[in-house]
Amino acid sequence: MRNALLGLAGVAAFLLLLETVPHTGLVDDRYLPPFSEMARALGDSAGTAEFWQALGDTLRTWGTGLALAFAAGTAAGMVIGSVPALRDATASTIEFLRPIPAVALIPLAVLLYGTGMEATLILVVYSAFWQVLMQVLAGVADVDPVARDTARSFRFRHRTRALRLVWPTTLPYAVTGFRLAASVALILTITGELIIGTPGLGRLIAVAQTSGAVAPLYGLVIVTGLLGVVVNLSARLLERRVLRWHPSVRQETAR
C-alpha cells in the first residue's frame, strides 16, 4: 500500500517536472512541449478513427506475433529439451541465431512481404521466439531428478511424464518467457511499423514526425508506453493465476 502510494507520488512528480521544464526555457519547447499539451493532443487523436484503427493494427500484429512465437517456442523447447541428443545438436546453432538483432532482418522482411503486416510479424516472431525458447529449455532442464526418478519408477508413459512432470516444472519458466516475449514483441511491433511503415501506431508516429506534429508525436509515444505497462501487468496477473503452487507465488498468498 505504502509502495503504491510512493509510486503514484513518483509519477505525479515526474509529470509535474514534464509540465514545468518546458516553461522554464531549459529546453526548447518546440521539441518538448509541456505535458498538458501532449495530453491535449492525445485527447484529440483519441477522437479520430485513424488512431483507433492504428491501435487495433498494433495490437493485432503484437498479439499474433506473440501467440505464434509462444506456441513455436514452447513446442520446440519441450521437444529439444527432452531429447539430450537434440539439445546438444542444436545448442551451437541456437547460440548463433539468438543474438542476431531482429532489426537486422528488416531488409529481408521487406524483400519478402513489402510493407504488409507480415513484414513486421516476422521481426516480432523472430525476437519473441528466442525469449520463449530459452526459458522453456531452462525449465525442461530444471526437472527435479528425484521427481524424475519417481515418475520413472511408477512407469509413467512418455506422454504422462511430459504433461504431468516436465510441463508443470517448465510452466514458471514459460510464463517468464511469455512476459519477456510480450515486451520484446511490443518493441519490435512499433519498430517495424516505424521503419518499414506497416500499419499501426508506429507508422502514425512516423507520420507525426514528418509533419512536425510534435505534441501528437509525444502523445503517441505515451500510448506505446502505457501499452507496455498494461502488457507487463497482465503477464504478471497471469503468472499468479497459473502458478499458485510455485514458491515465488505461494508465500504471498499463504493464509
Place this chain on the structure above:
Amino acid sequence: MTTTTSTDELLSVRGLRKVYGSGPGATEAVRDLTFATRAGEMVCIVGPSGAGKTTLLRCIAGLLPPTSGEVTLDRHPVSGPPEGMAVVFQDYARSLFPWLTVAQNVDLPLREKGVARAERRRLVAESLDAVGLADVPNSYPWQLSGGMQQRVAIARAVAYEPRILLMDEPFAAVDAQTRADLEDLVRDLWHRLGITLLFVTHDIDEAIYLGQRVLVLSARPTVVLEDVTVDLPETRDQLTTRNDPRFHALRTHVHGLVQQAKRGEAARRAAA
C-alpha cells in the same frame, strides 16, 4: 550369505558394483554386494551413512545401471523400472509433485496403472487414512510438515499395491510415536498384501523390529558384512518384542557389526 537358488527366489543381487564418475574423481559407492530375497520376505538394510544404501536401492529399482554385476527379478535382469515395484525415496519432499494436491499425488500412479476411477478413489482414501492423513487430501504437499509429507509418499506407494516395495529411510522425518505407528502399519501391510519389502534404515532397533533378516553393510568400499536372521516370533508388538531378550541379543550383535564397519572406515582413513 544367501546365494541359494531356491525355487521361490524373487530378487537377486550378484556382484553389484557401482562407481560414480570416472578418473581420479570417481567414487566407488558399492564394491561388491551379493544377496537374494525370497518372495514375501521383509529384509532390512543397515549401514553407515554414505555406505551406498540409496545407490543399492536405485540399482534394484532399475533407475541406475550398475558398473558391474547384475540385479535379477524373477530371474530376468533388471534394466529399467520393473512392473509392480514401488519406491519410497529418501528425498520424500522432492519426490512429491508440488503442483498436485495430496490426493492427486497418490492418485496419479494409479491412473497411470489403469485402475478404474471408483477403485482409485477407494485406494487413495484408504491409504491416506492408513497413514493418518485422511483430513488433508486437498492440501498441497508444501503446506504439510516434513513428517506429513513423508507419510504422503508412503501412502502413494501403498495405494499402488506393489509386489515389491523399496523404502529408503521412510520414517526419518517423523516423531517417535508416529514412527512406531508407521512401523506397525508397514508390518501389517506386508502381512496382509504378501509383498516383498526392502527397508533401508539407520535405526538398528527398527531394522530388527521390522525385518526377518537384516543385511549389515560395511562402510565404503561397501560389501555385505553379515546377513543376520531375525529369529523373533512372527507377530511383533512394540512392547513385547522390544523387551524380548532375543531382541536385545540381536541388537547387541548388529550394533557391534555397525561399530566394526565404522571402525573399518576410521582405520582406512588413518592409513590413507
